[in-house]
Amino acid sequence: MNPRDCKYSKEHEWVRLEGGLASVGITDYAQDQLGDIVYVELPPLGEILTQFEPFGVVESVKAASDLYAPLSGEVLEVNEELSDHPEFVNEDPYGQGWMIKIEPSDTSQLDNLLTAEEYEKYLKGLE
Amino acid sequence: MKRTPLYEAHLALGARMVEFAGWLMPVQYTGILEEHRAVRERAGLFDISHMGEMELRGKGALRFLQRALTNDASRLATGQAQYTLLCNHKGGVIDDLLVYRRGEERYLLVVNAANTGKDYQWLSGLEPDAELVDLSMDTALLALQGPSSQDILCRLTSIDLASLSYYCSIEGQVGGVEALISRTGYTGEDGFELFVPWETAPDLWRRILEVGKEDGLIPVGLGARDTLRLEAAMPLHGHELDETITPLEAGLTRFVDFNKADFVGKEALLQQREGTLERGLIGLAMEEAGIPRHGYPILSKGKEVGGVTSGTYSPTLNRPIAMGYVQHSYIEEGTELEVLIHGRPRRARVVRLPFYERKRRVG
Numbered sequence: 001m002n003p004r005d006c007k008y009s010k011e012h013e014w015v016r017l018e019g020g021l022a023s024v025g026i027t028d029y030a031q032d033q034l035g036d037i038v039y040v041e042l043p044p045l046g047e048i049l050t051q052f053e054p055f056g057v058v059e060s061v062k063a064a065s066d067l068y069a070p071l072s073g074e075v076l077e078v079n080e081e082l083s084d085h086p087e088f089v090n091e092d093p094y095g096q097g098w099m100i101k102i103e104p105s106d107t108s109q110l111d112n113l114l115t116a117e118e119y120e121k122y123l124k125g126l127e
Numbered sequence: 128m129k130r131t132p133l134y135e136a137h138l139a140l141g142a143r144m145v146e147f148a149g150w151l152m153p154v155q156y157t158g159i160l161e162e163h164r165a166v167r168e169r170a171g172l173f174d175i176s177h178m179g180e181m182e183l184r185g186k187g188a189l190r191f192l193q194r195a196l197t198n199d200a201s202r203l204a205t206g207q208a209q210y211t212l213l214c215n216h217k218g219g220v221i222d223d224l225l226v227y228r229r230g231e232e233r234y235l236l237v238v239n240a241a242n243t244g245k246d247y248q249w250l251s252g253l254e255p256d257a258e259l260v261d262l263s264m265d266t267a268l269l270a271l272q273g274p275s276s277q278d279i280l281c282r283l284t285s286i287d288l289a290s291l292s293y294y295c296s297i298e299g300q301v302g303g304v305e306a307l308i309s310r311t312g313y314t315g316e317d318g319f320e321l322f323v324p325w326e327t328a329p330d331l332w333r334r335i336l337e338v339g340k341e342d343g344l345i346p347v348g349l350g351a352r353d354t355l356r357l358e359a360a361m362p363l364h365g366h367e368l369d370e371t372i373t374p375l376e377a378g379l380t381r382f383v384d385f386n387k388a389d390f391v392g393k394e395a396l397l398q399q400r401e402g403t404l405e406r407g408l409i410g411l412a413m414e415e416a417g418i419p420r421h422g423y424p425i426l427s428k429g430k431e432v433g434g435v436t437s438g439t440y441s442p443t444l445n446r447p448i449a450m451g452y453v454q455h456s457y458i459e460e461g462t463e464l465e466v467l468i469h470g471r472p473r474r475a476r477v478v479r480l481p482f483y484e485r486k487r488r489v490g
């Protein structure tokens with residue numbers, strides 16, 4: 001089940017707005033498709049991201065996949081724990097497996113993203 | 128797309144199926160890391176029925192093998208197996224395979240699934256007094272691998288498995304099925320490979336999983352098969368080997384018998400042996416984060432000196448590892464190199480192969 005308080009990209013990132021900051025991670029569907037995640041490469045603090053442009057890489061045993069920014073903005077926090085515990089992304093993709101927090105430059109970009117219901121409908125179409 | 132006789136069994140176990148060499152195969156069941164560790168610590172069961180099997184028989188059979196393959200097949204006693212290479216005239220590797228001697232003038236060739244058709248074409252008609260029969264679609268192949276393999280398999284057979292040496296095989300009943308049981312594998316662990324008639328595979332698969340349950344035996348897919356063989360530095364055709372790479376470059380000279388009268392590729396390989404090798408296969412341990420993958424450039428101080436052929440995160444060593452080819456002046460153990468990963472060079476060091484070697488059972 002995908003949390004109702006998040007919005008979703010078609011590239012399978014989620015974003016949650018909390019107190020002016022947007023947390024970003026990958027969805028449960030994405031972690032399941034990737035399999036055991038062994039490395040997450042995240043941007044340095046202060047990096048400016050552009051909506052739908054790559055910001056990092058997630059690596060499973062089998063393959064590398066780009067991560068795409070669901071919103072434009074500046075990276076203010078990265079989840080340092082993932083360097084020792086990349087498995088958090090598999091185990092708790094919407095919680096401990098969060099990747100970065102950004103200060104969004106334009107929250108109206110949220111309208112370009114899917115709601116949980118829309119994302120689930122989109123996933124059904126991928127089957 | 129071809130299906131093995133265990134296709135339904137894989138689906139029932141919740142496997143994720145992928146296309147591999149024209150076959151629909153399980154890449155993982157519960158997860159690659161868990162399956163990998165099960166094989167290192169306990170045991171895992173693999174369906175490798177996609178592998179090609181060919182029988183060679185007739186009074187020209189040995190002459191055929193001596194001409195077509197690099198290793199000396201005349202040393203094989205009945206039941207013994209040998210790793211060998213099928214080379215082209217330039218010494219490039221068309222395929223790597225196992226040859227089993229099954230009788231006086233009878234041999235079994237076990238080849239890579241992706242190359243079965245090509246090998247058959249190449250080998251057919253090479254020797255008039257030998258008949259080559261493709262048994263790939265009649266033969267299922269199960270691999271039981273890991274330190275507990277012998278304890279598990281002996282519950283299903285009266286054959287004295289403890290007396291079966293590495294790279295030897297014996298015919299007999301396993302779980303009521305007529306099988307060729309071979310002490311071989313592609314994981315770096317002790318284990319067995321079982322050649323059985325196609326239609327008997329589902330029942331035998333189920334029975335092995337059943338009797339192995341108490342030892343923690345689980346089914347293992349192609350994903351972990353790849354990480355296991357890479358830790359053991361076993362070459363994979365299409366990666367460490369192909370038609371442009373010679374056994375000498377791949378570090379497989381010990382499987383080339385230059386004392387044999389003549390074999391395809393001998394002249395080219397002799398020439399290479401007498402000259403200097405331009406490149407060599409190395410093992411790399413990453414000293415910086417990032418996972419090396421097939422095709423990534425290997426650099427020395429920013430200059431490209433080779434490329435990765437296989438790379439992964441090593442579950443046993445808990446770090447990224449790779450194999451690849453570099454110019455010969457960079458193959459020394461300890462050499463500092465870089466791998467270009469996602470546009471940024473990352474430090475790596477040449478290490479001795481294999482990355483992982485099992486502790487042998489004593490007694």
